Amino acid sequence: MYAVIDLAGKQFTVKPEDNIQVPLLDAEVGSVIQCDNVLLFSNGDDVRVGKPTLDNIKVTAEVVSHGRDKKIIVFKMKRRKNYRRKNGHRQGFTMLKIRGIDA
Template sequence: MYAVVRTGGKQVRVAPGDAVWVERLAGDVGSTIELGEVLLVGGEGTPRVGTPTVAGAKVVATILGQGLGEKITIFKAKRRKRYRRKIGHRQQYTQIRVETIEG
């Protein structure tokens, strides 16, 4: 069985036992969370596609850790105006392990 969930503005395909990195979610390491925006559930037979979400479906996951992504550099400049800005950013991520898919 697998599901496609929307979290942090992105869609992620998950299956029970998978460990995936998603946009930062609030919670402590070891706590259980529910991902309620399930867009598709598949596995046995034909997949159930939501409009926009599958009614009654949820994904239960455990938080494995919090972390930061790679650093990206943003450089802004305006020509002939002596305007230059160099900015760095590291996105926060949460690693989760999918326990069950219900629905």
């Protein structure tokens, strides 16, 4: 059994007991999130595709932790002009544990 959900502007394929990393959500660690935006649901031979979403299926997930990704270095330079700019960025993320898919 798996489902494709739309969460925080991105699509994720999830199964029960999966851990997924999503863009930073405004939720407390330990809280439970319900995702109603289920785009596809498959249970063996039964595959259902939403137009655009399925109404009667929900995915529940628990917030495990928040964190930050590895640093990305942005370096700008113009040759012969003594122009150099170095910037770093770390994107925030949230780890979710999928509790179940309620069909």
